[in-house]
Amino acid sequence: MPDPHVQDEAAVLVRRALDQHESTLIAYTASILGGDTERARDVVQDAMLRLYLTEPDRVRENLKSWLFTVCRNRAFDILRKEQRLDIGNDELIEAATDHEPDPSQHAGTHELYERIWQCVDRLRPNQREVVRLKFLHDCSYQEIAGITGLSVGNVGFIMHHAIKKLRELMNNDVSEEYTPTRS
Known part of the structure; x- marks a missing residue:
């Protein structure tokens, strides 16, 4: 049975990640997925689940980089399955930077x-x-x-x-x- 203290730490880390990085992760992931914000949200949700299941000490120091890497890799996995790759999306980038x-x-x-x-x-x-x-x-x-x-x-x-x-x-x-x- 998992240690409740580690679960609490993981929950705190996920809340911090959501507060600090969720919107930028969605925008970044959606830019890889051709502007598909719904799929990007799913990818970010998967990343948060992986974060919760990962030992907090392994990711605490480089949380931002770890999250972007997980989302990037998952988005590319999705695109490979579809056999297409489009890293840019003008409308999403304009919305993210406007x-x-x-x-x-x-x-x-x-x-x-x-x-x-x-x-x-x-x-x-x-x-x-x-x-x-x-x-x-x-x-x-x-x-x-x-x-x-x-x-x-x-x-x-x-x-x-x-x-x-x-x-x-x-x-x-x-x-x-x-x-x-x-x-």
Whole structure:
């Protein structure tokens, strides 16, 4: 029979995980599952059950990374069964990142923010995933490495090239926007 103290610790850990990470886990998982929020909720619920059944000392220190990894792996398992893979979903990412700017902020900030995320959607899938984990879900390089199975150095390499590509895409978009068209 399981130790009641360990069960209490596990329940506290699950409550903490739900409070701190549930919405971001659903958004992240749904982005992998092509925007299917209901399936994403199921995946997150499965992850919480696995968390409850896991020894709390094994996951307490790296809870966020562990949860993202479990959800990512489960989502990819689902996609493999369907024999399709789509890491991006524009509408979900916009919904996850959409926010009303503070009235004191310049209206152009919101437009720039949307442009950047439109450019992110044009990156390679591995670059999109690393950028989203870093900037949408506030994961460290170490956490991203744990989630994706890449080395920290590889995460840094992918991030460097993603940022470089984003600059290039943004510069191209701006120059195309301000280049006069011939009539």
